[in-house]
Amino acid sequence: MSTLRTTFEMGVREYARTPILLSLLAFLPVYLILVFHWVMPESRVTVDIPIQGAMSAEMTAVATVLTTPMAAAFVGGAAGLFLMQSASAVDGRLAIAGADAVEIVAARGGVLVLAALVGSVVSVGVLSAVMSVERLRWYLLAILLVALLYGGLGALVGLVLNRLAGVYVLLFGPFFDLFLAQSPLTDETHALAPFLPGHFPMKLAFDAALTARVVPRNLWFSLAYLAVLALVVGLGFRRGLRVD
Template sequence: MTRVVAAARAGLREYRRTPVLLALFLALPAYSVGLFARLAPDESAALYLGDGAVRAGMPETFAALMTPMAAALAAGVAGLFLLSSSADADARLVTAGYRPTEVVLARLGQLSVVATAVSAVAVAVALTTFTPDHLGWFAAATLLAALVYGALGTLAGAVLSRMAGVYLVLFGTLADLFLFQNPLARDAPDGAAALPGNVPVAVAMDAAFAGGADLGEFAVGVAYLLAVVAAAAVAFYRSARG
């Protein structure tokens, strides 16, 4: 376990040598949440949450919706760059005596730290605009979105070039969390419930405006997370084995 922690710390230190990535991971969530909340019209709208509807201000609505989306976007890009940038280093670690499973755990831990950091930034900025009915569930939903899309970004990095992967993560995240899961729409598009952002957005909006969240629904999201993390672990394992 000591070697896993050491490898994860070394990977995190690499981010300090890439200021652009650091700015992306931290500034992007803050900018996205803050900008949309402040540009939203000062009006109220109906939000369709589950089987019912509630009314909320547009600034609060946009802040709540953009929080998991911004965290997911930043974490997705982090996962994409993590796999592509660490391949050579992981192969060297294996040559130096690390087991591939240790390398995989180190990279997953590294990705989890980034997902937690971007989620914390996004939630902190959202709190400058409104206070969710249940902050704990709201933060958990945001972290769930970041972890799911971080793992999906890793999978994108395994099969696509960096440029193509960035476009996929960018437009995929926007289409899923902002369009397909938008609570302002009375009827969700076909297939929206099967997309990665369905549970995180539903839980986040329920926590923000409906007083809490459905534990069973969140459990479904965790199961989805475990599935994509398992796939990401396979991608890291193959990368480490060369």
């Protein structure tokens, strides 16, 4: 059995044995999305949608579309943080034993992608129980991009901060980025919004959720952001293995 497969299976089992990760996956999307959906007033608001400009939408729909990527980001970010920190000692021993470092990094990345995918599907599934979006596949893709980006950031945070500090960063970071800076309810775009990881995926998400059209450019920019982040995380993790 190859190092890639062995390490990937170890990572999946480790995820399944981590209660906090399973709790986040099972309960956070349900709680976060449904609570915001139910507490918001049934009124219409004006939102600024990238592809269409100002339009009227139900407040409950806007809140649900906003909180779904937040839930996926929390799940992905926590997976990146916890798996990175818990795997470092094991992976270091694997590297010393002669396992290929590239395969170790790829396997850990595969576990993170799987966690982000499952978190995204669960989050969009909860959303679909209370509302429908215009372009479901595009919306799911946007949510997956958010989860992957914050999964990568969670892994990066896990390389430089301890677990407690990392949890705080990954709680407040997505909230500021996705719920505040990228919100279509604000009159003016926040100065930091274009530089934050959620900028292009959230544009794609709102286009897909509330209009019948999407701008593919937002997908390409999101993928470029993700590729750079994956490279940085991979190099950082590879260096942490301390092998030449």
